[in-house]
Amino acid sequence: MKNVLHIQDLTMQFGGVVAVNNLTMDVNEGEIVALIGPNGAGKTTAFNAITGLYEPTNGEISFEGKVFLRNTPRGKMKKQYLGAEKDTYASAPVLRKTPDRITKLGMARTFQNIRLFKSMTVFENVLTAMHMRKTSNLFTATFMLNAKEEKAQRAKTEELLKLLDLYDVKDELATSLPYGKQRHLEIARALATEPTLLLLDEPAAGMNPQETAELTAFIRRIRDDFHLTVLLIEHHMNLVMDISDRIYVINFGKEIAKGTPAEIQNNEAVIEAYLGGDRVE
Amino acid sequence: MEFLKKYKKQLEVVAAVLLLFVVIVIVDTLGNSVPRVIVSVLKKSCIYALIAVSLNLLNGFTGLFSLGQAGFMLIGAYTYAILTIPAGIREGVYYMYDGGALHFSVPLIVGLILAGVVPAIFAYLIGLPVLKLKSDYLAIATLGFAEIVRALIQWQGFAPVTNGSISLLKYPYFKKIWPFALVAGICILLIVLLLKSTYGRAFKAIRDDEISAEAMGINLAKHKQMSFVISSFFAGIGGALLAMYQTSLTATAFTSAMTYEILLIVVIGGIGSITGSVLGSFLFIACSEWWLRNLDSGKFLGISLPTVFRSGFRLVVFSVVIMVIVLFFRKGIMGERELDVDRIWNFFTKKIPAFVKSRFGKKTEGEKAE
Structure with missing residues (x-):
């Protein structure tokens, strides 16, 4: 092992x-x-x-x-x-x-006291976590030259949310979810960084x-x-x-x-x- | 129709911007028949909108409470003015310093871009130590920076370049309103595009929760620095536009009070709302330069009371308005939302009639229409 x-x-x-x-x-x-x-x-x-x-x-x-x-x-x-x-x-x-x-x-982690991005929706919370794996830079991102990557990120976020039963609430504000779901979302967000641990x-x-x-x-x-x-x-x-x-x-x-x-x-x-x-x- | 439906929100914003631009062009073509006050309000509003949005990028979207905007505007304004004064008339401007240290000039557009680049470089250098601070401490540090910049520019040692405490004159400027609107519009568009991108999301993540943003792989130092530099870049361009608007430039005009004015616009408009900042600056400038101006001159709304309405009374009224906003409308006009035509339409067709009905119990026109 x-x-x-x-x-x-x-x-x-x-x-x-x-x-x-x-x-x-x-x-x-x-x-x-x-x-x-x-x-x-x-x-x-x-x-x-x-x-x-x-x-x-x-x-x-x-x-x-x-x-x-x-x-x-x-x-x-x-x-x-x-x-x-x-x-x-x-x-x-x-x-x-x-x-x-x-x-x-x-390595991705979650927190004991839930730390979601409060002003964002469920979808955006997960999408934001994909920022780390991006290949675009400031200019290509601003001028939308990374449309392909952006699209792929969005598709992957949707897929992830579907897998984790969060797709129905994807446009809701993260903090408006029930407690248990917020925990799930925190895990989903951590998974979006593509961890092995x-x-x-x-x-x-x-x-x-x-x-x-x-x-x-x-x-x-x-x-x-x-x-x-x-x-x-x-x-x-x-x-x-x-x-x-x-x-x-x-x-x-x-x-x-x-x-x-x-x-x-x-x-x-x-x-x-x-x-x-x-x-x- | 599919297309219309899909991009409804974007189209609405584009339409609103075009409408504003058309109004400005009409005012421009009418020329002298338009009251001067309207021209100056429109010009200054465009400039303040840009600066307010740049401050909002930092305060509202990245959560960095900075008060250094006047300093970066000052650097931008001076960069522009110093570099664009035509070489031939430098003698006249720098009459105390034998024509100054520089003997060349750059075209207007290059000057404008450099007016953004130079403050951005300063922001990068200042940001290295200062961005490690949080909230109030950051505000104090950046405020201090702005004051230092103002003092340094007036210092005799730099006078051959900055003209010391004598004002800079005769640099090229826009005479019409539309170039101001165009430059400000392009800059605001760039900021909007940035905020819509993956970097914008990273900024918002930092604002919402630094610790979890970092745990999600967002490099705090790098992204804060990025936001700070970009904000300063646009503040610098805003400063250059302000210099053009004033047509003569002295460092004393860029006090910390100017930063507070801009902060006020951001708060009135709604921290974290671009359209809020733009609306806020138009409202703020219209009030301070036009609608409430008469409070200082003895006669307001047809009431002549020279003992009350005298110089300085405008500021009293203004302070009261600010207190009311802070106490009762803490989220500003827009809160964190953006302009939404549907909501405004609903406000006028549903909410107001409902309110009137609940108060007076009569059928209003909105009711009949339904």
Whole structure:
């Protein structure tokens, strides 16, 4: 199986707080991998570090075998650093990428609190996401010399909306959709950037059991239809256990368990992290 | 008919623009029999429409709150004036500085294009550090830039080029109204085409949500820079047109108050609406130059009250109007929508009769027609 995303020793420290501590993860082609943990465990922080919204304090992240992010504690952080593997990456060059460049590599994400383009319709939301893959420049676009490409983009948007059951509402304002549909639209928009890896940040947040069940089927379907690899953060255990091939559990930024859903369900460290418990020593 | 139906919206806009242009040409051919005030209102409205649309591109469509427009207009105006003053009469204009540092001149049209290019270059350089700022901070930084430009142009050190604080004169200018309308129209058309393109969508995405725009692969720095440079390019051309309208040019006229005027037009017209900005500038200029002018001169609407209607009272009324707009019509005339003939038609044939009916309970003509 081909490795898609490899995270090595990822540490994210804000001031004196280590939000993600020495996280190492692998996501292979075609898998659905879940990253779970109690509130404040550092899941979204890890996501933001992977997608370039934050600059990691330490560690290395590679996509399809190529390292695209690498950092080592520098400057003030050198003294303050509390994580592990302090000097491992000191000799290698620091690599940085803005979120848009990372998306261009083939990783698209959604957000925990829905972030659609508010003033645009459903159709425009998806169409806008195709801007990245355009070949036209400012002049050809302004003078409509890219009509062919524009037409192709529109056709592709329509196709995508049809596939994701959003075609009926394509001319409605994105924010006027019901909550569940907005989540679908966010995924549709992410798919429009033609990713190979889809990162979903709590896709089922705020959904009722029925919507969650629909979403589970939906994620499976797009994984198969678009040949995707999926990494998701989630709190709904039903969804996670149902859908994931492998699960990573983190607490206070540290990995406490990894394995298949069955293994995780019976893992004592996980049960303790979620339910609490007296440590008998 | 298929064609008519499919492109109805576009045709309506084209028709409206043609109508306006026909009016302008008629006013032009009538020449001196038209009151001077109408001529100057039409000229200035065209210029302000262009500048307002250029500011709207930045504020309304890309979500960058910039107040540097007067600075870029000033650079554009001076670029145009300095380069186009005929070589033969430079002695007379730069009489304090031995005919100035430049001894050549370029044709009008080249001057106009350069009046856009030079501010665009400045915008690029300023944008590199300044566009990292957000909202109010960006506004303050660009406002500061505009003030610095004004001070520098008046500085004695640059006087052989800019003529210091003495005004620049005798550069070529359009005498009729239609060239103003034509240049402004072409520029606005270019901005509209840009906004309709994939880049326009990217700008709007940045306005709506920067973080998710970036996550969708839109390079923030590049697109913000692009919008800033393009806006400044057209502001520069607008500045050159304004210089032509004034026929003599001093830096003192381009104060930050001018930026606020333009911002006001954008707000009145509706942030994020091109037709709103155009309508807003015609309304604003007509009010400030014509309809409310008499408030300053003792007699307004036939009422003679020299103690109230004296110099400066116009500004008081204007301020009140602005407050009313900001309080009750926050979205401006158009909001984020564009001009739509159907809606205007509905407004007059359905909404007003319905309103009248609900108030007075009588049958109106609109009702009978239905």
